[in-house]
Amino acid sequence: MEGNPNIELVNSLQAQMESLRERINQLETENAKLSRQLSVCVCQKIAVSDKTPVDCSSSIGEMEMLKLDEIGLLNRSKDKEPAAGGNAMALHHLPKRYVALKVMYFGQRFYGFASEAQMDPTIESEIFKALHKTRLVSGDRKELQYSRCGRTDKGVSSVGQVSVISLFLRSNLKKTPASNGYSVESFAEESCDGEIDYVKILNRALPNDIRIIGWSPARTDFSARFSCLSREYKYFFWRENLNIMAMESSGKRFIGEHDFRNFCKMDAANVHNYRRYITSFEIFSCNERYGDDELWAMKIKGSAFLWHQIRCMVAILFLIGQGLESSNVIDELLDTERTSRKPQYKMAPEIPLVLQSCEFDGLKFKCSSDARQALRAHLEKECRSYKLEAAIFHEGLLSCSTTFSDSTQLNITTKKKGPTHIPLMSRPTEPSYEERRAKLAAARSNNYN
Template sequence: MSHHSKRYVALKVTYFGKRFYGFASEAQMEPTVESELFKAFEKTRLLVGDKKESQYSRCGRTDKGVSSVGQVIALFLRSNLKISATNNGNSGVVLDEQHEGEIDYVGVLNRVLPNDIRIMGWCPAPVDFHARFSCLSREYKYFFWKENLNIPAIEVAGNKLVGEHDFRNFCKMDAANVHNYRRCITLFEISSTDVRYNDNQLWVIKIRGSAFLWHQVRCMVAVLFMVGKGLESPNVIDMLLDTSRILRKPQYTMASEVPLVLQSCEFDNIKFMCSSDAGEALRVHLVNECQIYQLQAAIFHEALLNCVPLSNDQSLLPFQGSKKKVSHVPLMSRPTEPSYEERRAKLNTIA
């Protein structure tokens, strides 16, 4: 039995998802963000007991390649504080909100975490806090290059997603575990950023909701891009949301995971903090990471400037198979996936 006092703590986590097989360690593939976090907890000896005993919870289970600047987890960690006399029999648990003299969780963990994961802040949490079920809302951002996309059309279509709807045609259906596909989107915004490359500008879609289905954001963005390319009308959103008429999801490819970012998770009475030393070290680290990526971009740009000029005589070029332009099949004319009822019936026959 541990003689250390412990306290229940919420941690705000940022990570660059490119090299990870998702956030959750149950993915059966390594590395995951979660497995790296627990390596850090063990290395710093902050973990009290094992993962199950730590009462661990996470807010969002982001997929392979998805990043976050606002993921939230909660668990019991070792504490420097002495036990209050009024802790109602919670042996070894610090229950008050005092933080003076406490372990610098942000600084300690960031010193051992890999460069693409950082703790942004910590907050004392009540022992009944749950990072997933206590969350009031989640916000995602999806970055994209404007190119020839029709932004006003995307905005019209995106605003149709706001409100409470059945989003079964905008997700990867998990009929074994999920039986309610109604979710509430509270915000849709689309705006330009100050980032440009040549004549192309980086834009961002912001979507906020109480909760999201599996791959919901990437499915919504995929359909919005079809609208932006003029391949579908904004009214296709209305049709896909009308699950009394469209019982089966048309087959379409999700938008890429790389530009997707879990931006923030909102809670009542959770205010993240960070010591001045840890905060300064965090800023230095993030600036350095930005500069590394800008250096890489400069090298790729230099390579682009040094490409061999294309010859007008096509006979001098190596043979390239003719690339057929893929014609767009309207969503409502495509093959469909099985409906929820069909999936459940199949599961019942297997059982």
């Protein structure tokens, strides 16, 4: 008698289910074994693509790596961050150390350093893409104990001694990691021998306008934000007809501790103390000329700065350099009892502003000879590229000069006069700090009711 087809189908499905259960148990056993092996594995090369080899100094071989891939512990996607599941689980067992990274970037195409405004791209978002792509991190930023110093606004650059971030990164340290997965040997200088070349690896994954130029071991209680002793900015400008001596003497008035609420974009919701300490102010020639003009720079150093503070200070100095305001206007704006409401004025442009240095105690940044050579070659190439762009624009300028007759050029240059300057202290003002706080309190009260 022929069997019942329904019963045969049920028996077949049950057999397949049993086979799948056995395969799951087998993979779980292999997973546990590989996790124990990974806890002592030190990866020398990272799998950033299907074509990039993985070279481990442990006993994990090619077949084991394929098994990891099969059960989802390796995420080889080039464009997406690794999932919070399997891959993070594998990396969690690897030794880690607390590291400070020194970062430089050309900020023209970025929406500032931080990712909080939900605008892309930012310096921070690009750095974390590279960190995940190179498998140097796992977990969220809180778990990584991430902090940053020298946060910059849209368009602002950071070069030279530059901005610093700190976080836990995967390490070549062979000591057994602590119970939380992080090595406590994070600051020992001797433990840097044989370490992962963080600079070289990250720079291969970062876009051309962001570079890591050094790394330093750091104590686990180090904070890139709160351990910073001072910050130094440079603002570049063409001299044109500016009175440099008047600007220099006026800039010295900023030195010392003052209330800078009239020299910033006020954030009454988060900032309650607007006193900041400026330690030095300099203005100097950069020995760079363009025709009859000369490139100059202001250098301003302080313990910390408010939102848009540097650009507001520079804007006032430009008005003084043009002879539109006297040096006394700085004293009037710093006297917040006399001038409690900030006059409306336009900030200086963001592109010429550069975060030059952040000073820390105890950090010794290092960069391998290979990474340093690659970094120098990259920067020289980028410099030539920007000079090539400048040459093209210069040719366009020469072309315009030969296109129009002298009389036409004269009409262009004399057609309009600049707007009449309204003295700062006679302009409309912004709401005071107290008025902003009262408005915030009223809004919260209305929302609560």
